[in-house]
Structure formats: C-alpha cells, structure tokens
Amino acid sequence: MNVAIIGGTGYGAVELLRFLYNHPHVTVSKIISHSNSGTPFSEVYPHLVNLIDTEMESLDISTLAEEVDLVFFATPSNVSKNYIPELIDKGIKCIDLSGDFRLKDGEQYRNYYGEKMAPEKYIEKAVYGLSEVNKKAIENALLIANPGCYPTATTLGLIPVLSHNLADYQNIVIDAKTGTTGAGRSLSQGFHFSEMQENFKAYKLGIHKHIPEIEQVLSDTANEDIQVTFTPHVVPMTRGIMSTIYVNLKERQSTKQLLDLYKEFYKDKPFVRVREEGIIPQTKEVYGSNFCDIGLYADERTGKLIIVSVIDNLVKGASGQAIQNMNIMNGWDEATGINQLPIYP
Amino acid sequence: MNVAIIGGTGYGAVELLRFLYNHPHVTVSKIISHSNSGTPFSEVYPHLVNLIDTEMESLDISTLAEEVDLVFFATPSNVSKNYIPELIDKGIKCIDLSGDFRLKDGEQYRNYYGEKMAPEKYIEKAVYGLSEVNKKAIENALLIANPGCYPTATTLGLIPVLSHNLADYQNIVIDAKTGTTGAGRSLSQGFHFSEMQENFKAYKLGIHKHIPEIEQVLSDTANEDIQVTFTPHVVPMTRGIMSTIYVNLKERQSTKQLLDLYKEFYKDKPFVRVREEGIIPQTKEVYGSNFCDIGLYADERTGKLIIVSVIDNLVKGASGQAIQNMNIMNGWDEATGINQLPIYP
Amino acid sequence: MNVAIIGGTGYGAVELLRFLYNHPHVTVSKIISHSNSGTPFSEVYPHLVNLIDTEMESLDISTLAEEVDLVFFATPSNVSKNYIPELIDKGIKCIDLSGDFRLKDGEQYRNYYGEKMAPEKYIEKAVYGLSEVNKKAIENALLIANPGCYPTATTLGLIPVLSHNLADYQNIVIDAKTGTTGAGRSLSQGFHFSEMQENFKAYKLGIHKHIPEIEQVLSDTANEDIQVTFTPHVVPMTRGIMSTIYVNLKERQSTKQLLDLYKEFYKDKPFVRVREEGIIPQTKEVYGSNFCDIGLYADERTGKLIIVSVIDNLVKGASGQAIQNMNIMNGWDEATGINQLPIYP
Amino acid sequence: MNVAIIGGTGYGAVELLRFLYNHPHVTVSKIISHSNSGTPFSEVYPHLVNLIDTEMESLDISTLAEEVDLVFFATPSNVSKNYIPELIDKGIKCIDLSGDFRLKDGEQYRNYYGEKMAPEKYIEKAVYGLSEVNKKAIENALLIANPGCYPTATTLGLIPVLSHNLADYQNIVIDAKTGTTGAGRSLSQGFHFSEMQENFKAYKLGIHKHIPEIEQVLSDTANEDIQVTFTPHVVPMTRGIMSTIYVNLKERQSTKQLLDLYKEFYKDKPFVRVREEGIIPQTKEVYGSNFCDIGLYADERTGKLIIVSVIDNLVKGASGQAIQNMNIMNGWDEATGINQLPIYP
Structure with a gap:
C-alpha cells in the first residue's frame, strides 16, 4: 500500500x-x-x-x-x-x-x-x-x-474511572508535563538549549488548545459536561509526557480495587500497561515506544485518586x-x- | 563570629x-x-x-x-x-x-x-x-x-491567599517537582545518570515527610485543620523546585486582584518576587539564588486559583x-x- | 534458533x-x-x-x-x-x-x-x-x-587510511568521547546524576584497556607496531561515542580524495556511512542504531587528517x-x- | 566608578x-x-x-x-x-x-x-x-x-611547557569542547534543545577564528612560528570548556616534574589551580567561577604530554x-x- x-x-x-x-x-x-x-x-x-x-x-x-x-x-x-x-x-x-x-x-x-x-x-x-x-x-x-499528545495520556488515564461512574466530575485537576519535542521543530528562545537546559516551566495556563479536546472526550464518556483544570509544563528532556491527574472518588476505593478495574478495562489492549500497586510508571519506561503506562494511588486521607499516565509524546x-x-x-x-x-x- | x-x-x-x-x-x-x-x-x-x-x-x-x-x-x-x-x-x-x-x-x-x-x-x-x-x-x-524545600516553595505560595481567607480548605492539590539534588548525594539506581537523564518520575505518593510539615504551617495560618494532596516528582536537572498549587477560590477574584494582594503581602521581603500578570516564573530564573518567585493564574472557567512558586531547592x-x-x-x-x-x- | x-x-x-x-x-x-x-x-x-x-x-x-x-x-x-x-x-x-x-x-x-x-x-x-x-x-x-565500543569507532575510522599506507604511524592521537552508558549500570559518585549533569571529564589517561585492543587491530592492518595516544572522556548524555582522530598524512591529500577512498572501502557495508565533504557526523545521528558514520577533514595547514567517527556505544x-x-x-x-x-x- | x-x-x-x-x-x-x-x-x-x-x-x-x-x-x-x-x-x-x-x-x-x-x-x-x-x-x-574562551583555556595550558622550551612545536593537537553558551543567544537549529540534547558534535574544523589567536599567543611565547591543529566540539551542557592538548616532549619528563614546573609558573596566580598528580580537572569543578584548572599526564609510551585545561567559558x-x-x-x-x-x- x-x-x-x-x-x-x-x-x-x-x-x-x-x-x-x-x-x-x-x-x-x-x-x-x-x-x-x-x-x-x-x-x-x-x-x-x-x-x-x-x-x-x-x-x-x-x-x-x-x-x-x-x-x-x-x-x-x-x-x-x-x-x-x-x-x-x-x-x-x-x-x-x-x-x-x-x-x-x-x-x-x-x-x-x-x-x-x-x-x-x-x-x-x-x-x-x-x-x-x-x-x-x-x-x-x-x-x-x-488525538493530541496530552489528551491521549490524560483520557486513557481517566476513562476507566469515569466510565464506571466512580469519580466526582468537579475538581478534576490535570497537571501535565511534556518533553521539548512537544513544541516542535520551530526555533524559539524558550527552547534554545542554553535556556531550556536545567529549566522547568509551566505555560499557557488555562488556554491550551488541548483543554476542549480533553473535555469533549471526558464529557462523551460521562454523558455530562465536564470541565477540567489543565496545566501543561515543559521538562528539560526531549521525549515523554506524564499526566498527573487528581479526581475525587465518590466513595472510598482501595488502590488495589481500582487497579483491578483498570486492568479489566484494558485487558486486550497491547499498548496500555496498567502497573502493579506501589509502582508508578516513569516516562523513560515508554521512551521511543507506543505504550501508555498507568499507575494509581488512592489517597485515603483526602479521598482523591491520583492517576499517573505516561506516554512518549511523539509515538x-x-x-x-x-x-x-x-x-x-x-x-x-x-x-x-x-x-x-x-x-x- | x-x-x-x-x-x-x-x-x-x-x-x-x-x-x-x-x-x-x-x-x-x-x-x-x-x-x-x-x-x-x-x-x-x-x-x-x-x-x-x-x-x-x-x-x-x-x-x-x-x-x-x-x-x-x-x-x-x-x-x-x-x-x-x-x-x-x-x-x-x-x-x-x-x-x-x-x-x-x-x-x-x-x-x-x-x-x-x-x-x-x-x-x-x-x-x-x-x-x-x-x-x-x-x-x-x-x-x-x-523549613524543608517543598514546604518553603509551597507555603510561601499559599499563605497570602489562605491568610486572607479567600480559599476553600478542601481540595488543595500540590503538584511539586524537584531537581535531583533534592535527593542528596547518596547513590541509588534511580539517580544514576544513565537512568535519570531523559526521565521524569513521581515518587512517594501520599507518604512524603513534607506532607505533615506543609499541613502544620497551613493549619496554623488558617486556624483550622487543613489536609492537602501532595505529589512530588523528579525532573532531570540538578536544581530547582516548582510547586504548582491548585485551590478553589471562595469567590471569584481576578488574577490581577490576587497579584496585588500577594505584592502587598511580600512588599518588604527582598527574596520573594511576585511576578506580573501573564508571567509564570521558571525554575532557571532563581537558579543558584535565594529568591522565591511566585506567579498566579485565576481560572475563571473552573473557579480555581493556580499558584506557581519556584525556588532553588539548595538555596x-x-x-x-x-x-x-x-x-x-x-x-x-x-x-x-x-x-x-x-x-x- | x-x-x-x-x-x-x-x-x-x-x-x-x-x-x-x-x-x-x-x-x-x-x-x-x-x-x-x-x-x-x-x-x-x-x-x-x-x-x-x-x-x-x-x-x-x-x-x-x-x-x-x-x-x-x-x-x-x-x-x-x-x-x-x-x-x-x-x-x-x-x-x-x-x-x-x-x-x-x-x-x-x-x-x-x-x-x-x-x-x-x-x-x-x-x-x-x-x-x-x-x-x-x-x-x-x-x-x-x-569489539569494544571505542575500538569499533576508532578502528573503522582509521583502517581505510592505514590500509592504503597513506598515514604516518607516529603521532596518532585519538581523542574519544562517550555517553554515560559506557560506564555501565553500577553506581558510582561520578555518574550520580547531580554530579554528571553539566559536567564533562576525561578519565583513565594512558591506562584504558581499549588501548592494547586498538593497537592490536591497527598493527595488524599496517603490518607494523603502532602505538597510539588515546584519551577517553565522558559526555553528559546517555548514548553515543565520537572518536576524533588525528593522523599525519605522508603526502598531501584533499578531503575529497580521501572521502572517495573511504566510500570505496565501505561500499558494500550497509552500516558504515561515509559522509559528504563539509559534513561531520554527530552522535545523535546514529542514536539507537547500528550505524557508524565517518567524516573527514584534511587540514592543509598542518598536514593532518582529522577523522570523526561516531557510533551508538550500546549498539x-x-x-x-x-x-x-x-x-x-x-x-x-x-x-x-x-x-x-x-x-x- | x-x-x-x-x-x-x-x-x-x-x-x-x-x-x-x-x-x-x-x-x-x-x-x-x-x-x-x-x-x-x-x-x-x-x-x-x-x-x-x-x-x-x-x-x-x-x-x-x-x-x-x-x-x-x-x-x-x-x-x-x-x-x-x-x-x-x-x-x-x-x-x-x-x-x-x-x-x-x-x-x-x-x-x-x-x-x-x-x-x-x-x-x-x-x-x-x-x-x-x-x-x-x-x-x-x-x-x-x-581573550577568547578557547584561547584562554588553551594558552594557559600550553604556555608553561612552551616557555620552558620542553615541547616540540610540531604536532600540537588541541581537541577542545565547549558548552552551548559558547554559541551565544542567537537561535539556530543546531542549538534547539530537542536536537542538541543527547548530542555531541564537532564543528568548524580547521576554520575556527580562535586558531590565529591561539597561534599568535603561542608563537609570541616561543619566539617561533607555531601552527596548531584545533578541533572544537559542542557538549550538551550550558557552561564549561575543556581543552585536551597533546604535545610531544623533547625529552622524557615525569608527570610530577611537569606539575612542579606548572605550579611554580602559576604560584601567585589565584585563579589558576594546578591539580595534583593523578587528578584531571572536570568542567563542573569551575562552574560559575573564574578558575582555570589544569591537569597533566605525561604518557611515557608515546612521549606525549597531555594537558587538560578547564574553565567556565562565560567567566x-x-x-x-x-x-x-x-x-x-x-x-x-x-x-x-x-x-x-x-x-x-
């Protein structure tokens, strides 16, 4: 072909x-x-x-x-x-x-x-x-x-818990981090090696164009209008995205229960790897590959579920x-x- | 002496x-x-x-x-x-x-x-x-x-808004990122150059010892028990901390209003620099120095205030x-x- | 199998x-x-x-x-x-x-x-x-x-000119640089991320065990005992070796002539890419692959041929x-x- | 003033x-x-x-x-x-x-x-x-x-041995490496973070404008016309220069003898630090400071003296x-x- x-x-x-x-x-x-x-x-x-x-x-x-x-x-x-x-x-x-x-x-x-x-x-x-x-x-x-790079990592991380109706739709916070290739090949002062090296920065707070894309996918999943707070950051490395996502659980769930639910959700999907309890995936673990790795931690103190989802942004x-x-x-x-x-x- | x-x-x-x-x-x-x-x-x-x-x-x-x-x-x-x-x-x-x-x-x-x-x-x-x-x-x-490194960046970012009683004490999310010197000089596989380079990772979800320290300072400020969700991450760079902090505002405030309040709060403090509207500080801008730089963004769509606070973790x-x-x-x-x-x- | x-x-x-x-x-x-x-x-x-x-x-x-x-x-x-x-x-x-x-x-x-x-x-x-x-x-x-990593890059760079008997066997200088994976997975202070980042260093001057290996290959090629000066360095990156090699030409040769000779030498070798005049290969251009890329510059002022040979040290x-x-x-x-x-x- | x-x-x-x-x-x-x-x-x-x-x-x-x-x-x-x-x-x-x-x-x-x-x-x-x-x-x-950055590191490394007339003026090879700030603030594809990270490269072989500057200083020192082979490289880090310099000694000298001579030469110079035998300075050891650190190794096998001189290129x-x-x-x-x-x- x-x-x-x-x-x-x-x-x-x-x-x-x-x-x-x-x-x-x-x-x-x-x-x-x-x-x-x-x-x-x-x-x-x-x-x-x-x-x-x-x-x-x-x-x-x-x-x-x-x-x-x-x-x-x-x-x-x-x-x-x-x-x-x-x-x-x-x-x-x-x-x-x-x-x-x-x-x-x-x-x-x-x-x-x-x-x-x-x-x-x-x-x-x-x-x-x-x-x-x-x-x-x-x-x-x-x-x-x-899909966009941030939406891929983010929605693959959120869809299982939303589709099971376990999460509050308010207060979804997505703190996302990308490597520099996310900004493409065009030159700019902020991506000049001398100024990006040993630097970590947030950008486009509240106005990134992946916001409506993420909200559209989540709203379709939940059959309800969902608005999210989304903050992208740049990491001094070339590849990798991590979305750290915070949602309030409607009822207490253990990390283990939620991981089982995620594993079931992605069971025949070769490119999504739900990691074991106590393991949070790192961006380097998917470098150059098509995997999306997901880790979870249910914080009993605050009732929040923390979802960590990593991909190679270019793959x-x-x-x-x-x-x-x-x-x-x-x-x-x-x-x-x-x-x-x-x-x- | x-x-x-x-x-x-x-x-x-x-x-x-x-x-x-x-x-x-x-x-x-x-x-x-x-x-x-x-x-x-x-x-x-x-x-x-x-x-x-x-x-x-x-x-x-x-x-x-x-x-x-x-x-x-x-x-x-x-x-x-x-x-x-x-x-x-x-x-x-x-x-x-x-x-x-x-x-x-x-x-x-x-x-x-x-x-x-x-x-x-x-x-x-x-x-x-x-x-x-x-x-x-x-x-x-x-x-x-x-103070600890994360608590310094985080509490300097939160105290003005909390002390003016403008924020909800629920749903405070602190997504923090540190350079590798935060982990000290002792050797470990995770900080071996070959494995830390081109890597970004979260760690100690829900159990980091800076959690009670942050909560103690915030609770003292607010005169009320505050619990926070705190997730530390490591950036492939040696120095710098960014705390990206999410709080719900009790009432709508503009970014400008809040910046004025922060500037007033820190007006005689030479080492805290509250940045202008539209500017979010980057870690490299305080590299090697004793400054804590703070930027704000009030997200009108979601009612959340996003506070970005950066320091050099070693300074x-x-x-x-x-x-x-x-x-x-x-x-x-x-x-x-x-x-x-x-x-x- | x-x-x-x-x-x-x-x-x-x-x-x-x-x-x-x-x-x-x-x-x-x-x-x-x-x-x-x-x-x-x-x-x-x-x-x-x-x-x-x-x-x-x-x-x-x-x-x-x-x-x-x-x-x-x-x-x-x-x-x-x-x-x-x-x-x-x-x-x-x-x-x-x-x-x-x-x-x-x-x-x-x-x-x-x-x-x-x-x-x-x-x-x-x-x-x-x-x-x-x-x-x-x-x-x-x-x-x-x-073969060892340094010897591969170095001998592939030198063999064509030596086998055509165009170079003086005295005064061969090999200034080699490797990424950190060359040092393996064992932990040491010198490869701790905080101390290797933003650092460039030479090591094992005159005593690296790739010296006799290189000399053995070159001596076999030239049918004469050859001794080289070899200095390895570490670059703050994970992968890649560059050998910058200096040899005295017996007679004046243009860069173009020498490149033609190298291209002929490696003409059916899919993994050696001899680059065009004016182009010097960079380590990132072979990252993750099995290629050895070679560039040449004949310095007419000093009569030296400078050979630049790059590989991914792990591949x-x-x-x-x-x-x-x-x-x-x-x-x-x-x-x-x-x-x-x-x-x- | x-x-x-x-x-x-x-x-x-x-x-x-x-x-x-x-x-x-x-x-x-x-x-x-x-x-x-x-x-x-x-x-x-x-x-x-x-x-x-x-x-x-x-x-x-x-x-x-x-x-x-x-x-x-x-x-x-x-x-x-x-x-x-x-x-x-x-x-x-x-x-x-x-x-x-x-x-x-x-x-x-x-x-x-x-x-x-x-x-x-x-x-x-x-x-x-x-x-x-x-x-x-x-x-x-x-x-x-x-002085230029490369000439500073290089001539401070060579002048003591040349001024004592211990080195052959032929076959001086200077293999130099700089951090990216050496290329200044202007944008170019080669210094775009995504393409400079995890990359090491040589550039301007034989035509760098620091060549005549180095030769002028060395020729003045030796009272004789000296030509050098000089190859600059870029390291994926912001600051630091290392010049690795190769000269033929006229007569055998031990590393120790030469170090003593260098120490004597720089004895009242607060910003030049001649390092001990067996120690080769690294660029990070002068980061952000005005020091020039020099290490030596006399290679008895080949009769060459290897001089390693490091500075912060911006300082x-x-x-x-x-x-x-x-x-x-x-x-x-x-x-x-x-x-x-x-x-x-």
Whole structure:
C-alpha cells in the first residue's frame, strides 16, 4: 500500500518514517513539504542519509489521490482542513495528526484555533482515533482525527474511572508535563538549549488548545459536561509526557480495587500497561515506544485518586498511534510495525 | 563570629560554604563529618581545592560549644535531635536544616520519621524558620527549624491567599517537582545518570515527610485543620523546585486582584518576587539564588486559583534560607552574603 | 534458533533483548544472571513489563549447552573466559561482548585486565568481530570476540587510511568521547546524576584497556607496531561515542580524495556511512542504531587528517554489532533485526 | 566608578552584570543595546526582575564618554572596532570581549573575521588581556583585547611547557569542547534543545577564528612560528570548556616534574589551580567561577604530554576575566568581585 506524508519536515513526519521504514504492508511513496520541495529528505534530517533520500514534493491533491491510498497529515493547525475534504471525497483514507478535525463544536474550534472549523459534514465523518477506546469506529473510518499528545495520556488515564461512574466530575485537576519535542521543530528562545537546559516551566495556563479536546472526550464518556483544570509544563528532556491527574472518588476505593478495574478495562489492549500497586510508571519506561503506562494511588486521607499516565509524546502521542489507527483501518494487527520495545536507558 | 557545620559532606553543607565563604561577619571554623574525619574538605569536593582545604573533624559537643557561636546541622533525619538539646542548653545558637525540630506533633513525627521526636521542651523552643513569615520570632530564637524545600516553595505560595481567607480548605492539590539534588548525594539506581537523564518520575505518593510539615504551617495560618494532596516528582536537572498549587477560590477574584494582594503581602521581603500578570516564573530564573518567585493564574472557567512558586531547592529551600535566618537572628541585614544574582543561563 | 544471554542485567543484555525481540530467526530462551536468579527480568527493568517477564536463571553450563545453539556473554571482564572453552568444545557458538578473548598477547591481557588470559588454544579460535573488516572469518567462527565500543569507532575510522599506507604511524592521537552508558549500570559518585549533569571529564589517561585492543587491530592492518595516544572522556548524555582522530598524512591529500577512498572501502557495508565533504557526523545521528558514520577533514595547514567517527556505544559498540556477527555466522542477511532507523530527535 | 556595557543582551553582558552587581568599586550606569533601546533589562532577562530593571539605551559615543570611565564591549565581531578608537582617544578605558583587537596581523584578521582590521595605531595600543601572563602590560593599558574562551583555556595550558622550551612545536593537537553558551543567544537549529540534547558534535574544523589567536599567543611565547591543529566540539551542557592538548616532549619528563614546573609558573596566580598528580580537572569543578584548572599526564609510551585545561567559558573565558582585567587596570585586588566559589553540584 502506498502512503504519503504531508508536513514532511516536522518531528511527527520523521517519527512516522521511523516506524513505516520496516512496516511490512506499507511504502511511503511521497513526502510532501511546501517549504522543502525538491530537497532530499536526508538533507533536512542527516540521520537518514542513505536511508531516506526521497526528494520532497509540493502538494498536488489530484495526483496525490491517484498515487496513494492513504495520507498522513503531520501539519500545523489549520492546514489539513483545506485538503482533507477533497481527498476523502475521492475515497482516499486520511489520518490527521493535527487538531483540525478533533473538536465537534465550531465555536470552541474558533476560540482555541483562531479560525473557522472544517465544514460540519466532514467533521461528522472524522473518527477520534483514541485506538483503545474507539477501535470499532476506527475500523470503518475514512478519516481519523488522531488525538493530541496530552489528551491521549490524560483520557486513557481517566476513562476507566469515569466510565464506571466512580469519580466526582468537579475538581478534576490535570497537571501535565511534556518533553521539548512537544513544541516542535520551530526555533524559539524558550527552547534554545542554553535556556531550556536545567529549566522547568509551566505555560499557557488555562488556554491550551488541548483543554476542549480533553473535555469533549471526558464529557462523551460521562454523558455530562465536564470541565477540567489543565496545566501543561515543559521538562528539560526531549521525549515523554506524564499526566498527573487528581479526581475525587465518590466513595472510598482501595488502590488495589481500582487497579483491578483498570486492568479489566484494558485487558486486550497491547499498548496500555496498567502497573502493579506501589509502582508508578516513569516516562523513560515508554521512551521511543507506543505504550501508555498507568499507575494509581488512592489517597485515603483526602479521598482523591491520583492517576499517573505516561506516554512518549511523539509515538503514542502522535505518530505511533497514527500507525496503530492505520493498522486498524486496514484490518491488520494493530501492533504491526510499532511493536518495538522502549529504548532504555 | 565562628560557626560550625555538621554533616559536612552533603550538598547542604557545600552550599552553606559557598555563601559563607564571602560572608563578612562569619568564619566557618569547623566542618564536622563523622565518616570523613581527618580528610581535607577539598578531597571530597575537588571544586574547592585551594579554597576550602579544612580538615574535617568528628563531633565533640563540648569543645564545639567552646569554640563556636552557632552551629548549622546539615545532617540526615534523626541525627540533630541527639545533639541540639545540649548545645542550646549551653547557649549555642543552632540552625537545623533537617526535619528533626519542624513538627510539633510527636505522633506525626513518629509516623513520618520513624523515631521518637526530640523532647517537647526543645521542640517548643524551635522556631520554624520561614524567614518571610516568622521574622519576629526568628530574631529572638536560639534554635531554628529550617523549613524543608517543598514546604518553603509551597507555603510561601499559599499563605497570602489562605491568610486572607479567600480559599476553600478542601481540595488543595500540590503538584511539586524537584531537581535531583533534592535527593542528596547518596547513590541509588534511580539517580544514576544513565537512568535519570531523559526521565521524569513521581515518587512517594501520599507518604512524603513534607506532607505533615506543609499541613502544620497551613493549619496554623488558617486556624483550622487543613489536609492537602501532595505529589512530588523528579525532573532531570540538578536544581530547582516548582510547586504548582491548585485551590478553589471562595469567590471569584481576578488574577490581577490576587497579584496585588500577594505584592502587598511580600512588599518588604527582598527574596520573594511576585511576578506580573501573564508571567509564570521558571525554575532557571532563581537558579543558584535565594529568591522565591511566585506567579498566579485565576481560572475563571473552573473557579480555581493556580499558584506557581519556584525556588532553588539548595538555596531558598535549604542553605540560603538558613543563612538568611542566621542573619536575622544576629540583627544583620537579612540579605548579607546571599544577595547574589541568579546564575543564567 | 534458541539463544541465551549471560550477564542479564547489564545494559548490554537489555540492548540485545531490544533487538532480538523482533528478530525473525531467534528466540531468547534463557537469561542468565548470577545475582538475580529467580527474578523476572521486568522487575529489574520495568520498561519491559508484560514484554519480557522471563525469570532469570543461574548458570549451568551443561543444561545450557543442551538447550541453546548460541550464547551471548554480556558479562564484566574476566568472567566469560571461565565458561566459553567448555561451550565451544561442545560446539555451541559464543559471542563475547566482554574483552576476555580480544587480545592475543597474554602479557598485555594481564597488564590491562589484571588476570591470566584464557588458554592460547581458545584465544586462537576467537575471531575479532569487527563485522565490516573480518566478515569472512566471522562466517566460519565458533567464537566471536565482539569489539569494544571505542575500538569499533576508532578502528573503522582509521583502517581505510592505514590500509592504503597513506598515514604516518607516529603521532596518532585519538581523542574519544562517550555517553554515560559506557560506564555501565553500577553506581558510582561520578555518574550520580547531580554530579554528571553539566559536567564533562576525561578519565583513565594512558591506562584504558581499549588501548592494547586498538593497537592490536591497527598493527595488524599496517603490518607494523603502532602505538597510539588515546584519551577517553565522558559526555553528559546517555548514548553515543565520537572518536576524533588525528593522523599525519605522508603526502598531501584533499578531503575529497580521501572521502572517495573511504566510500570505496565501505561500499558494500550497509552500516558504515561515509559522509559528504563539509559534513561531520554527530552522535545523535546514529542514536539507537547500528550505524557508524565517518567524516573527514584534511587540514592543509598542518598536514593532518582529522577523522570523526561516531557510533551508538550500546549498539554498533556492543549489542548491535554482536547481532550483526550472529547474522553473519548463521548466513543470514547481516542487517536482520537491526535495520532500524536512528531515533531522532 | 561608572561603567557601561555595550551589547547588552548577549550572555557576555548578563554575566558581567552578575559579577558587577556586588562589585564594591563599580556601578553599571549604562546598558547599551541597539535592538532593545527603551526596554528594561529584566524584560529580556526575567531572572533579574526587581534587580536590574535599567532601561537599555542606544549608543551615543559622546555622551557615553562624558558619563562613564570604562566601557565593556560584549558585542559580536566587527562592531567594537568602529567605536573604540574614539573612546580611547578621549581617554575612556575599554575592555573588548569581542575579537576585534586581538590579532596583530591584518591579513589574518580579514581571513578569519571577513573585514578590514581596526587601524594599526589602535591595534598597537591593545593589550591582550590574558591576566596571568600579561599582568604588567594590563596595569597600564587603556584598551584590553579580552581573550577568547578557547584561547584562554588553551594558552594557559600550553604556555608553561612552551616557555620552558620542553615541547616540540610540531604536532600540537588541541581537541577542545565547549558548552552551548559558547554559541551565544542567537537561535539556530543546531542549538534547539530537542536536537542538541543527547548530542555531541564537532564543528568548524580547521576554520575556527580562535586558531590565529591561539597561534599568535603561542608563537609570541616561543619566539617561533607555531601552527596548531584545533578541533572544537559542542557538549550538551550550558557552561564549561575543556581543552585536551597533546604535545610531544623533547625529552622524557615525569608527570610530577611537569606539575612542579606548572605550579611554580602559576604560584601567585589565584585563579589558576594546578591539580595534583593523578587528578584531571572536570568542567563542573569551575562552574560559575573564574578558575582555570589544569591537569597533566605525561604518557611515557608515546612521549606525549597531555594537558587538560578547564574553565567556565562565560567567566574566565569572557566576563570574569574582563573584570579581572578591569581590577588590574585600576590597581584593585585582581579578585575583587569575582572571588566566588564554583557552584556545585
């Protein structure tokens, strides 16, 4: 099967290529980059010299539709919505790693993304690609809105307890931390090595665009409007997200009881590992892999459940989950091409 | 004035020496280390060769009491309580960087420190050395229980809003992050460079010994029993603490109003910098210095106030504040010897 | 094919497992660890929970010989020499990642390894597993002495120019730098995160045990005794080696001429990438992969050739090359199971 | 004494301010920045909020000359040469942290700096500010060409052995490594945190502009033309330089003999610390301080002397040495304001 990657020179694209290089059913036949058309990919990413020397091309939707069966969009916000409608009208499968098709509410989209949302008709076709939760819908989808990195870690951590109706919907606090690749490849003073090294910082308090995405997923789960307090931070490391999540339990539950419930919830899901009592997963334990590891601690003193959920933001939080969704859409084993072990240390 | 440092080879001691080296009123005449008696200090810490070659000594309380006027204890838990009573009985001022004299409740002490607390009589003499809050008491103290690193960042962040009775005492969540020096100099697999680099982790959920210390300070402030949810994490960097604190506001307040209140509260406190609206302090902005920087964000959607408080854990969180307290005890300007700028980048 | 790994809990073993997990022809049926017999592997390395939960065993050579076809030794120095003779006598293939069978000279071995070398008879059987250079001998070997990390980067960088007799054998300077995993998993103050972070250091000047190994390979290449000046350093990062090598050219050569010669030398070697003129490879460009990337600069002012050679010390410098050798020994494509792209960023 | 800093927003300036803040004889009355005129300094560097809120100004040489006694230029190449002549003609002392007045040879300047050198007459007035070596000349200077970071570490390491005529002038190899602040504050892909973290790289082989500077100092010392091979590298850390230097000894010398000679050479120099036999200094041991630490190893096998010299590139390699020179020019103790201990860990 031939696939194309659009948005070729971001970290999302390079991570797609890392996994697709050895994928048995897929060939990346086109890498599209507006700004680097004509340049060999390995000139931008020299670690791929001799391996991926493909010349990047500029985007031409009609020839694209003839030559490939599936397109990954690894583009910034407000790009894919201009191209995806035409592609899916032509029957080309699309997996969108950006946020353009994630939100269902046009006003929310405008507030957080600053532009008009894609037409309702296409939004309705988009399936939110949280693989473990929406597998059935993904199987039949033509368009996947691949989840954001923070929403993946956070909602996989919260859905089991919410879906069992064990948690109060008020006072959900999500204290999230990401490695620097979450900010992408564009240069900025705050990510200059000399100023990011030995630094830890919070950012975009109350205004991060993953807030409405998280709330939409949780509200759908709970059948009730849920609002969360969400604070993202940056850690001086390249990869990894940890969401530390605080919810009030409606009734006392032991850590053990809750872990059993989580294990049951994720029992046939190869990429979610619910850890044992007393063990809290660390970001390095999923480095470079598609795993989401979850640890729990029920604090009897305060009645709160603390959920710790970790992923590699570029893999389960972006490109790995995109490939997992591609596998599901095509009826392949969902782990095909992404069943690699975490790299450690 | 002659001072001694006990617990010579930990990071607390080496940081005391860094500031005291240029302190105009003080000479460090003795460095006590049980395990390194007879060894020049610079043999353990070669960065001080030619500068601090003092031979370390073993502890002899009676000669100590004759030769120095003030003793810093930079010892592990459950050490200083064995020596401080005798010293203060002899009129020697003591500043204890460990937790032995911080808690007032013997049962709490036993639960979190695993041993019997020091005798009530000495506990009563101990003044909790949160310099900005307890200055009056510190001026007349003979014994200072120097605050823990997390409690310093956290209580300086919370006291203004609590003392104005603007916050709900339920649902206080403290999500704290520290650099690795917080774990000290002792070796462990989790702090081996290869395994800590590119890693972010939570630890001691619900059982960290700074929990009762924070609750004691907050309860004293509010005149009511307060319980908090506190989760410490480790960041792959050496220095810095950030406490991200979530409290429910009783009534809607704007970020601006709250910042004004904080600025008023800390107006004559040179080491607390309340930052402007829209600015959240980063740990690197206080690196190597005695500052505590505080930023606020009142989240109108959820009614929560988010407080971000940062310190250098070894300075304001330990040795810097200890010297600040020594200055106050002796009637010197509180910034003497510690008015250095943060080192950046 | 069933294989065993001895020395189960070092970084060498965990990296072997990462690649062998998806190797199509091999099953790791035994993981041997003296100190952790009876413990599931994932208890020591939690990133492998649910993936490699195999219980480690203690070593029993005779049952081992019955159950597996090939054994990897990822043991410290002076261990494998006690077991390998018996195994190869029984026809079991052995790949030794330690240094026990690398040197041919017993006196050198004693000087640098502190013990008596393995019996001559077995030393003679050992093939030095520098895959690109000794492929023919490796194909027929029963015992592979897998090269050290520094020697791999260094000799792959030097052999082309030496074998063409273009360099002076005097004044070869090798200034080498490694990430911290080169020092292994054992704890020491110098690799404590707080003291290794923001630090760069040289160590073991003139006495590193890779010196005789490098000299042996170079002398064999040149048919003349070669002595080198070798200085290893540690970089505050986990993975990667760079050897910066200085040799005097006998006659003036342009960078371009030399690069052509290197490209010719390595033309059918998939894991050596000779870079273009003006490009010097960086360690991150081979991170997690089996590549050795080489850049050259002929300094016309001083007549020196500067060779920069980079590898991932745990992959091409250890486990990756070991698997490459296993593939060659068994007649499989040498890239089987290790043709993964570097992970970036 | 009033001083001005020109080039206000680079790392050189901010480090000057860190030390001058507590300097007893100096007030920084002007901070000049072309691009940030009108902006408070602490807006660009928030770690200095409440501490250095001075508004930056644009440059006006004539008012400057009236209001200050000494000017620090912390500007990029080819800037200070346009302003310094006028200032020193007016008797204003100048300390130039850039390279504009370091080289004596106009052709070399053009080759490496790409422009015409300052007029001969002013070049002749410039004293090369290697404080330990040129103290006498510095005392009477009006204009200091403050040494580059690599040249400081390198020449302090080489001068003793060269001045005693113990080394061969051929085959001097300098393998140098710097932290990222050496590349300054300007953004570039290579210093983006995500791509610099876990990376080690060489750069500018054979063409770095510190080459002629090093050769000029060494040739002056030896009274003979010396050419060196110099390779700079970048380490994933913010601060620190190590120069690992290889020279052929004319006759066999023991490490001990050479160390004695170095100690004698630097005996009254408070900022050079010659380390004991068997000890090689590490960059972290001088972090944040003005020290240059030197270790030696005479390799008997190859007849080479290996010199390891470390500094903090922003302190002894730039701003610290600039202040040391200011102190010497003004007859103050050379350690005034810069006698701070290294910060560790």
